[in-house]
Amino acid sequence: MIENHKPKIGVYVCHCGSNIAGTVNVDDVRKWAQEKLGPEGVVIARDYKFMCSSLGQELIEKDIKELGLERVVVAACSPHLHEKTFRTAAEKAGLNPYLTELVSIREQVSWVHTDKAIATEKAKSLVSGTVQRIAYNTPLEKQKVPINANTLVVGGGIAGIQAALEIANAGFHVYLVEREPSIGGHMAQFDKTFPTLDCSACILTPRMVEAGTHPNITLMTWSEVTNVSGFVGNFDVRILKKARYVNEDVCTGCGICTEKCPKKVIDTHYEAGLGYRKVVYTPFAQAVPRFPVIDRPNCTFFQKGTCKACEKFCPTNAIDFKQEDEFINITVGNIILATGYDLFDAGRVTNYGYGRLPNVFSSIEFERLSNSAGPTGGEITLRDGKTKPETVGIIHCVGSRDKNFNNYCSSICCMQSLKFAHIVRERTGADVYEFYIDMRTPMKAYDEFYQRVLDEGTLFVRGKVAEVTNAARYPHEKGKLIIHVEDTLVGKQRRIPVDMVILSNGMEPRHDAKQTGQTFGISCSSDGWYIERHPKLDPVSTMTEGIYIAGCATGPKDIPASVAQGAAAAARVLDKILQKEVEMEPIRASVIEENCSGCRICNSMCPFNAIAFIGDLKVSRVNPALCQGCGTCVAACPAGAITGTGFSNEQIFAQIDGLLMTV
Amino acid sequence: MTAKPKFAMYWAASCGGCEIAVLNTHEKILDVDANFEVVFWPVAMDAKYKDVEAMEDGSILLTLWNGGIRNNENAEMAHLLRRKSQILVAFGSCACEGCIPGLANLSPLNEIFETAYHTVSTENPQNIHPQVSYPAPEGTLTLPTMNPVLKTLAQVVDVDYFMPGCPPESHQIAAVIDLVIQVVQGKAELPPKGSVIGCGDSTVCDECPRTRNVKAITAFKRIQDVAPLDPELCVLEQGVPCNGPATRSGCNARCPRAGAQCIGCYGPADDVIDYGARLITAFASVVDAREPAEIEAILDGIPDPTGQFYRFNLADSLLRAGKGAAMSRPNAITSGGKP
Numbered sequence A: 001m002i003e004n005h006k007p008k009i010g011v012y013v014c015h016c017g018s019n020i021a022g023t024v025n026v027d028d029v030r031k032w033a034q035e036k037l038g039p040e041g042v043v044i045a046r047d048y049k050f051m052c053s054s055l056g057q058e059l060i061e062k063d064i065k066e067l068g069l070e071r072v073v074v075a076a077c078s079p080h081l082h083e084k085t086f087r088t089a090a091e092k093a094g095l096n097p098y099l100t101e102l103v104s105i106r107e108q109v110s111w112v113h114t115d116k117a118i119a120t121e122k123a124k125s126l127v128s129g130t131v132q133r134i135a136y137n138t139p140l141e142k143q144k145v146p147i148n149a150n151t152l153v154v155g156g157g158i159a160g161i162q163a164a165l166e167i168a169n170a171g172f173h174v175y176l177v178e179r180e181p182s183i184g185g186h187m188a189q190f191d192k193t194f195p196t197l198d199c200s201a202c203i204l205t206p207r208m209v210e211a212g213t214h215p216n217i218t219l220m221t222w223s224e225v226t227n228v229s230g231f232v233g234n235f236d237v238r239i240l241k242k243a244r245y246v247n248e249d250v251c252t253g254c255g256i257c258t259e260k261c262p263k264k265v266i267d268t269h270y271e272a273g274l275g276y277r278k279v280v281y282t283p284f285a286q287a288v289p290r291f292p293v294i295d296r297p298n299c300t301f302f303q304k305g306t307c308k309a310c311e312k313f314c315p316t317n318a319i320d321f322k323q324e325d326e327f328i329n330i331t332v333g334n335i336i337l338a339t340g341y342d343l344f345d346a347g348r349v350t351n352y353g354y355g356r357l358p359n360v361f362s363s364i365e366f367e368r369l370s371n372s373a374g375p376t377g378g379e380i381t382l383r384d385g386k387t388k389p390e391t392v393g394i395i396h397c398v399g400s401r402d403k404n405f406n407n408y409c410s411s412i413c414c415m416q417s418l419k420f421a422h423i424v425r426e427r428t429g430a431d432v433y434e435f436y437i438d439m440r441t442p443m444k445a446y447d448e449f450y451q452r453v454l455d456e457g458t459l460f461v462r463g464k465v466a467e468v469t470n471a472a473r474y475p476h477e478k479g480k481l482i483i484h485v486e487d488t489l490v491g492k493q494r495r496i497p498v499d500m501v502i503l504s505n506g507m508e509p510r511h512d513a514k515q516t517g518q519t520f521g522i523s524c525s526s527d528g529w530y531i532e533r534h535p536k537l538d539p540v541s542t543m544t545e546g547i548y549i550a551g552c553a554t555g556p557k558d559i560p561a562s563v564a565q566g567a568a569a570a571a572r573v574l575d576k577i578l579q580k581e582v583e584m585e586p587i588r589a590s591v592i593e594e595n596c597s598g599c600r601i602c603n604s605m606c607p608f609n610a611i612a613f614i615g616d617l618k619v620s621r622v623n624p625a626l627c628q629g630c631g632t633c634v635a636a637c638p639a640g641a642i643t644g645t646g647f648s649n650e651q652i653f654a655q656i657d658g659l660l661m662t663v
Numbered sequence B: 001m002t003a004k005p006k007f008a009m010y011w012a013a014s015c016g017g018c019e020i021a022v023l024n025t026h027e028k029i030l031d032v033d034a035n036f037e038v039v040f041w042p043v044a045m046d047a048k049y050k051d052v053e054a055m056e057d058g059s060i061l062l063t064l065w066n067g068g069i070r071n072n073e074n075a076e077m078a079h080l081l082r083r084k085s086q087i088l089v090a091f092g093s094c095a096c097e098g099c100i101p102g103l104a105n106l107s108p109l110n111e112i113f114e115t116a117y118h119t120v121s122t123e124n125p126q127n128i129h130p131q132v133s134y135p136a137p138e139g140t141l142t143l144p145t146m147n148p149v150l151k152t153l154a155q156v157v158d159v160d161y162f163m164p165g166c167p168p169e170s171h172q173i174a175a176v177i178d179l180v181i182q183v184v185q186g187k188a189e190l191p192p193k194g195s196v197i198g199c200g201d202s203t204v205c206d207e208c209p210r211t212r213n214v215k216a217i218t219a220f221k222r223i224q225d226v227a228p229l230d231p232e233l234c235v236l237e238q239g240v241p242c243n244g245p246a247t248r249s250g251c252n253a254r255c256p257r258a259g260a261q262c263i264g265c266y267g268p269a270d271d272v273i274d275y276g277a278r279l280i281t282a283f284a285s286v287v288d289a290r291e292p293a294e295i296e297a298i299l300d301g302i303p304d305p306t307g308q309f310y311r312f313n314l315a316d317s318l319l320r321a322g323k324g325a326a327m328s329r330p331n332a333i334t335s336g337g338k339p
Ligand SMILES: Cc1cc2nc3c(=O)[nH]c(=O)nc-3n(C[C@H](O)[C@H](O)[C@H](O)COP(=O)(O)OP(=O)(O)OC[C@H]3O[C@@H](n4cnc5c(N)ncnc54)[C@H](O)[C@@H]3O)c2cc1C
Pocket: A154, A155, A156, A157, A158, A159, A160, A177, A178, A179, A180, A183, A184, A185, A186, A187, A190, A192, A193, A194, A195, A223, A224, A225, A338, A339, A340, A341, A343, A363, A364, A367, A412, A416, A419, A506, A510, A516, A550, A551, A552, A553, A557, A558, A559, A560, A562
């Protein structure tokens, strides 16, 4: 506000159909603004059915031109939705976009209140706050900064691979960072994939190989991102490349080291504890890259200082026990997180006996058991590795749709259970029971697959299993696992003896999803999945510009959906890259240097490293090209020497005064 | 000689240090005498309230007021001197922001009296408890009534200038006196009303010669537990909670220069609404830990947060008073100490 000049303000109150008008007396708000806020500079107040329609926008444009409005306040929906719409409309009429503000009387008022009188009062007070505040808004200019065309993809599951390939094929460079020794993710562990039953490896391996050999992809496995700074277009990323103890430059992937390594350990990761692997290993035959890693904690040489069998036999001298962890710094313009999911730990549902009753298997164990490259060569046997089951029970929704564990539906468990039933019947001819709460088969060709499994003779029992036990009550239960369930279709308790139980445990967010989110500056929902910018309209973007999410990192989904999201995220990145520049919101912090004492409190605060200390002058300074306007430093400065455009003390206090004005 | 402008100085709830600080300007005090007619200054000369009442409104050019408003006598005098003075200066921390007397705002009146008159540290064999009025044979004796909380001068009357410090530094007082004399002689202009005078624009760090680095604090320690304090390095970086970063400059960083932490007597810098809140966010910003338990443990190194963050500023902060104090009634004084 220029001294003593009250700018002319226009107030526009939107009905949003009945969305707002149903709960807020829009007419009253408009009248009140016209009368009571007149002394605050309001020269016109209008209401309209849909302010965001072209007619609504034209109202604003016309008033700016005819009444010479200098500020525009639109009381409508959330700024997330339409701030841009109204700022653009005002700009068309010649008003700097930052002189228009949106007041959310839908998300913050009509949708959260039922009492019309109170809602109307609240709407008035919010409008009043913004009217008071906007007088202090100043015209701001957007800045443009160039975009780095490189992209970082984190997580080499099918979603990440897809994203990386799309971008690389479009001619731009991708760094694909995977924490395991090989890319592939969960899909690499499966034998067949529903609903088509095509072999997982057959469809996955070509993609993995393509990603591993693509000239535009730098593949970094056995690596993790430790630090990210900067902002869209210019992220600085620090990657920890863990020591493999194998020199990738000379290793040919012949596998002799693995063959000669005398030590075996249980493979709890890829083989889900059902099989063994050597200490120098590639997780599976088709691993990409083909270079093995040495599992240091288990390696005899690292434990005792002797052995070195691998080194002795390696034909190219690739084994390097002296290799050390390495940090690699890269700069990228955009980042896609495709870190996938963890399996729900089936042992947590103690009444199902996983971990206690040997013949209770988890879903991933069954995947390995049925995999022709797995520990039994695809033979379905009991835990002894020999006996074929004659009856098998498959329990759905283990850990999902359960108040005690996760409320959400893991979305793939019904289909994975049907796949298991099919495989069991095909390979063993055993009787199979499926215990389900609801059958959820909505995607393409899913219900047909269900019909097929029904026709194959699998028996379906609708009810939540209470318990799996080996305590026999009747002679025919002896030596069996008894599934105790209420069959809700028949309306009675049943005890069904089986030889083998498969728990269809579902998905959980990665155990470290929150930490990873913090590294990249994005947040998780209460369930722990990464939050999308908009659940329907922007499912692969996040609230942090330049950071995208894809695949199961955003929530449970099947392979087709993960692939589609990987491609969608890639499209968003390509869109950014091709624009060559990003427009940056001009909301910036700046240090008033006369007031800065150079105490350096703010120096470590900025998440974007925008603050530098100027030693000669003993003051701190914000680099406007790096500042993202988060406001952290503004709050931190004890001298009050930092101010944020758009959030100056005057603006904030005027808004508070306005809010507290009696309506 | 009557043409000399008139000067007054008065103390309310304060320790008297501000008065001493004025006298401590040494020969400068002679300039005051040379240029002003001192009409009212209870510490330095005899005068009665009724003499002031008899003066014409606005007849005193400059009044330096030190002390907070604790009772109805303080408030009455504040209104009176406001009426009589052209320029009223809130002089020193008590008048500006409440200072140490303002810390009593954490306790309700009855507790204050209880502590002052009836605890072990007070010898009071007759269990005397003060009352606002006492019917003596010679007539009724009265005492001023305590207000529920201490207020700053500006919370009671309109104030022209604020001069911070506990007490204000003598060289700053001398400079302000010089300025007023120059204004009287028509050689200078007064700063805009409401200005904070006799101080700098920045904070104590600005005047502090110690080297500073990017801060990462892993433990807060009391100064006696850091031995020896590095004489060259920022006190805060050594883990001693130094209020310098948030405290207005003007003292020439006296305490940090002398090897002690700044305790904040010059109050907040311009544009800072709540000194304590600012300092809390600043300290929190440089705590170098991520885990809540670890952060908690580091913050536990500040044993008395109110004393650390609001020692001088409580009465002028957004908090202003503890709940009990804010709710206590003036007459609580008479029932205090008795069941
Ligand atoms: C038992 C079971 C059977 C299934 N069967 C089918 C099926 O038949 N058909 C079907 O369509 N779907 C099936 N699914 C679903 C399928 O597994 C997923 O849809 C798919 O694997 C998701 O791929 P993704 O890339 O999102 O995640 P993931 O496969 O989990 O891949 C994520 C990758 O990111 C890596 N990573 C994680 N965190 C980091 C980090 N911080 N830094 C670097 N790398 C990291 C991981 O190591 C992993 O390689 C099944 C699921 C289960 C549990």
